[in-house]
Amino acid sequence: DADVTQTPRNRITKTGKRIMLECSQTKGHDRMYWYRQDPGLGLRLIYYSFDVKDINKGEISDGYSVSRQAQAKFSLSLESAIPNQTALYFCATSDRDRGYTDTQYFGPGTRLTVL
Amino acid sequence: AQKVTQAQTEISVVEKEDVTLDCVYETRDTTYYLFWYKQPPSGELVFLIRRNSFDEQNEISGRYSWNFQKSTSSFNFTITASQVVDSAVYFCALSEVHGAGATNKLIFGTGTLLAVQP
Numbered sequence: 001d002a003d004v005t006q007t008p009r010n011r012i013t014k015t016g017k018r019i020m021l022e023c024s025q026t027k028g029h030d031r032m033y034w035y036r037q038d039p040g041l042g043l044r045l046i047y048y049s050f051d052v053k054d055i056n057k058g059e060i061s062d063g064y065s066v067s068r069q070a071q072a073k074f075s076l077s078l079e080s081a082i083p084n085q086t087a088l089y090f091c092a093t094s095d096r097d098r099g100y101t102d103t104q105y106f107g108p109g110t111r112l113t114v115l
Numbered sequence: 116a117q118k119v120t121q122a123q124t125e126i127s128v129v130e131k132e133d134v135t136l137d138c139v140y141e142t143r144d145t146t147y148y149l150f151w152y153k154q155p156p157s158g159e160l161v162f163l164i165r166r167n168s169f170d171e172q173n174e175i176s177g178r179y180s181w182n183f184q185k186s187t188s189s190f191n192f193t194i195t196a197s198q199v200v201d202s203a204v205y206f207c208a209l210s211e212v213h214g215a216g217a218t219n220k221l222i223f224g225t226g227t228l229l230a231v232q233p
Contacts, residue, residue: 042119042206042223043160058220090160103150104221106160 003027004107006091012113013081021076021110023091032074033092033104034058034066036085043090049074081114088112117142119209121224128197129232136192136227138207144168149183149190150208150221160206166190197231204228 004025013019023032031050035043035058045058047066055068063085067075078085089110094102118141128134140149151163164174166183174181178195194201204226211220 040225042225043208043221044223045220048220088158092160103162103165105162106152108157108159111158 004091004093004105006089006107006110008110009108010111012115014115015082017081019078019081019112021089021091021112023074023076023107025072025091025093025107027093027095027105028071029093029095029105030071031094031096031102031104032068033094034064034074034076035090035092036060037088037090037109046076078112078114081112083114086112086114117209117211117222119207119222119224121205121207121227123227124225125228125230127230127232130199131196133193133195134197134229134231136194136205136207136229138190138192138224140188140190140207140209142188142209142211144211146211148210150210151181151190151192152206152208154204154206154226156203163192194229197229199231199233202229202231 007022033048034046036046037043044060046060046064047058049055049068052068052071055066065077089112091107092104094104096102120139123137126134147168149166153161153163164181171183171185180193182191190207206226207224208221
């Protein structure tokens, strides 16, 4: 079984709808992240969480919110979806390393289309 | 400001050719980490390597090798004897260090699409 899972894997929705993307991990990592990938732009950080009570905005948080329900679960919500939020969304996890940074491991991605 | 540049948008090679993917980064910090990830056509992101700024030794893993040069702010990735299964988008990423446990944000390049033709 995959260590990091995302549901749904594909979603088509309409403008104005609320949608939630879910991420679960069995790696036992404390840190979780949400990124979006757009063609030609690479990946950009939306939100990150270092533990259940620590949630931080990333580079492009406007229009998104998150919830860290448990150490293993991190959800991303689009309160009112708009077409330019059409993208591939990735969840990632990492564990505090002995050094000052740690390696992030990514889920399989959720392809979201907003019509 | 942090920035990662992958100037090669697409590269096409024939199987068994060697290919080098370029990565140039910008950072103000003296302590940082560099990463490479692979995104095959199935879409997932696969971690390949992490390198810290104090370790300039080149690394080899099978057909993969990485050349880190601080003098030119580059962290290039070479695939020797490429295979069709190497076809993917490859991302280079940078993570700065701002003290223990402070931030761990990855700044990604825009990726290089490698197509290996049989």
